[in-house]
Amino acid sequence: MSSERFSSKVKDQTSKGLLRLKKGFSDLSTVVKSVGKKVNTPTPSSPSKQRNGKGNRIRQNEVLAPDVGETHLEGSNESSGSSNDSSNISNNLKSDDDKNVANKSDLMTTGPTSRWSNWAGNQTANPAQIFYPETMKELSTIIQRAKIENKKVRCAGSGHTWSSSSVVQEQDGFLVIVHKMNKIHPPVHVGGDVWTVEVESGVLVKELDDYLRNLNPPLALASNIVLDSARYGGILSMGCHGAATHSRTLPELVETVKILDANGQLNVFSKATDPVEFSAATVNLGLLGIIHTYTLRIEPLFKLLVRDTFPLLTDYLSSPVRDGPKIKAMVEANDQTEIFYWPFNTAGLDASNDYLWIKQWRRTKDLPVTVSPKQRNFQKMLERLQTRFGNQLYEFMAAHPSSTPFLCCLMYSVLMKRDDDEALADEGEKADEEVLWVPDAIHYQDGIDNIKCLDMEMAFKVDENYENVVKAWSYVIEQLYQYAHRDQFPLNLTLEMRFVKSSQMMMSNAYDDDPEAVYCMMEILSVANTKGFEEFSANVGKYWMDEFQAKPHWAKMWEHIPGMVPYLRRDVGGSLARLDQFERIRKKYDPEDMFMNATFAGLLGH
Numbered sequence: 001m002s003s004e005r006f007s008s009k010v011k012d013q014t015s016k017g018l019l020r021l022k023k024g025f026s027d028l029s030t031v032v033k034s035v036g037k038k039v040n041t042p043t044p045s046s047p048s049k050q051r052n053g054k055g056n057r058i059r060q061n062e063v064l065a066p067d068v069g070e071t072h073l074e075g076s077n078e079s080s081g082s083s084n085d086s087s088n089i090s091n092n093l094k095s096d097d098d099k100n101v102a103n104k105s106d107l108m109t110t111g112p113t114s115r116w117s118n119w120a121g122n123q124t125a126n127p128a129q130i131f132y133p134e135t136m137k138e139l140s141t142i143i144q145r146a147k148i149e150n151k152k153v154r155c156a157g158s159g160h161t162w163s164s165s166s167v168v169q170e171q172d173g174f175l176v177i178v179h180k181m182n183k184i185h186p187p188v189h190v191g192g193d194v195w196t197v198e199v200e201s202g203v204l205v206k207e208l209d210d211y212l213r214n215l216n217p218p219l220a221l222a223s224n225i226v227l228d229s230a231r232y233g234g235i236l237s238m239g240c241h242g243a244a245t246h247s248r249t250l251p252e253l254v255e256t257v258k259i260l261d262a263n264g265q266l267n268v269f270s271k272a273t274d275p276v277e278f279s280a281a282t283v284n285l286g287l288l289g290i291i292h293t294y295t296l297r298i299e300p301l302f303k304l305l306v307r308d309t310f311p312l313l314t315d316y317l318s319s320p321v322r323d324g325p326k327i328k329a330m331v332e333a334n335d336q337t338e339i340f341y342w343p344f345n346t347a348g349l350d351a352s353n354d355y356l357w358i359k360q361w362r363r364t365k366d367l368p369v370t371v372s373p374k375q376r377n378f379q380k381m382l383e384r385l386q387t388r389f390g391n392q393l394y395e396f397m398a399a400h401p402s403s404t405p406f407l408c409c410l411m412y413s414v415l416m417k418r419d420d421d422e423a424l425a426d427e428g429e430k431a432d433e434e435v436l437w438v439p440d441a442i443h444y445q446d447g448i449d450n451i452k453c454l455d456m457e458m459a460f461k462v463d464e465n466y467e468n469v470v471k472a473w474s475y476v477i478e479q480l481y482q483y484a485h486r487d488q489f490p491l492n493l494t495l496e497m498r499f500v501k502s503s504q505m506m507m508s509n510a511y512d513d514d515p516e517a518v519y520c521m522m523e524i525l526s527v528a529n530t531k532g533f534e535e536f537s538a539n540v541g542k543y544w545m546d547e548f549q550a551k552p553h554w555a556k557m558w559e560h561i562p563g564m565v566p567y568l569r570r571d572v573g574g575s576l577a578r579l580d581q582f583e584r585i586r587k588k589y590d591p592e593d594m595f596m597n598a599t600f601a602g603l604l605g606h
Helices: 003-038 086-095 136-149 205-213 232-237 275-282 320-333 373-399 401-415 421-427 438-442 467-484 533-548 564-568 575-589
Strands: 108-110 129-131 152-156 173-177 188-191 194-200 254-260 266-270 290-300 303-309 336-341 356-364 432-437 453-461 494-501 518-527
Touching: 136 152, 136 173, 136 254, 136 290, 152 290, 194 205, 205 232, 232 290, 254 275, 266 275, 275 575, 303 438, 320 336, 320 356, 320 467, 373 401, 373 518, 432 438, 453 533, 467 494, 467 518, 467 533, 518 533, 533 564
Parallel strands: 129 173, 152 173
Antiparallel strands: 108 129, 188 194, 194 290, 254 266, 254 290, 303 356, 303 432, 336 356, 336 494, 453 518, 494 518
């Protein structure tokens, strides 16, 4: 399709979008000027004077945890008991003996209001009841009630899971929302640069980041996900990852897990006591019970040199033999690497003209931070405004698919501060570099939540020279343009990939007996309600499965890919044996399948 024909075809459809673009950036400039001078936050080196008894800063409105020396929570080795009277259990839940609650009716929602949907809107549920517990005792009480009423139990956090993991229906299940389970215990200094911190399952990424960086000394996790509005119970139990190659997936930072089983009893899992059960409990998919806390390994706050480049797609990801070793060298030289492709980012529907966005992170001790807290907050405000406005264009794009190439190109030019193709060519691989504290460097884009999207991701082991990485990437680009020339645009947000070393957690999609194996985490994202994304992503996922033995990210879309469950239950590389081993452990803590749902039943042979 020629660019002239395309421009004519979408002129009417995009006129409103262009007017919104012009008005949006005008409004953006006005707002930024009016509030830019008001932003001011403390630096990590100058924490607030408000502290607890151990010298650690207390977050405003934080509920203080028990003393560090208290290794067991109250009642952690006891069942809450069982009653034959379901109404008594309900009353016990509402009594809230452990903590004052401003509005006790928030603890549960019943009847026709018991409807839940995930953040993206692609999953919905109508459970018999939705609970909002605040204490471990309340969790145990919910489990006892489910046992009496023969109900299933699933949990949800911020809803950033695209699979049906949290879905339970009215006839058979309770849904537990863990938002109020957000206590952060004071960190414990293990020795040297190693610390640990125990967090309840409902703690947000941002909450922990802010808490740790304002301690004395400031602390941080070695790796994290980009999104700071997700909660650790879901992040860790579903095997999520960042871009830090050597830190592996986030569950590798876990020291202990505390889970309430189907009897309402608290079980503590650690590598020291039972490494096999610990492996199952860390990435547990919510199938061993309700997660109470994770204890994470942390370290002193550190700095990252962040380097952004925008090379031609064809310079890095077109020839497997030539470009695979180039990608390998890049990954091995960095602490973290992430590569993006924004579809149709130049005019003419020709992939050979398109550009990549490559982000590289390296630790640095000597270089000073180049962005002040005030500047970073200003940037984040700008990013939130950009994504709010950008979402309007993306919604327009989803409703009018033929506008996709034009609007993608336009937004890339504006948001990446590039005026035209000539300017891009002149700039080449010129790098934008910043030195940031690790939370600011990892959470490099604020306001992601403003753009609701669909996401399919899979992991595969890279070969010796990363040639399979180039092949897997190139297939998506080829399919994208084949669809485009048929006037179909199912991919409109991004194609991206990160690289992490293998995991030892048995249900991780990056599990490998070789600790030095590297896995490529490749994903495609489109705006919610994009026509054809499910078909397109299923085709891509099937290709990655067949060609590279890829495995799905449990929190992303995977159930729609043809033949997925039989594929995962093949006895290849001990995978079926691991599934059976996980099932035996699961049955030990949930013999009546209280925590099982349709998402994982087939996977585990039910």
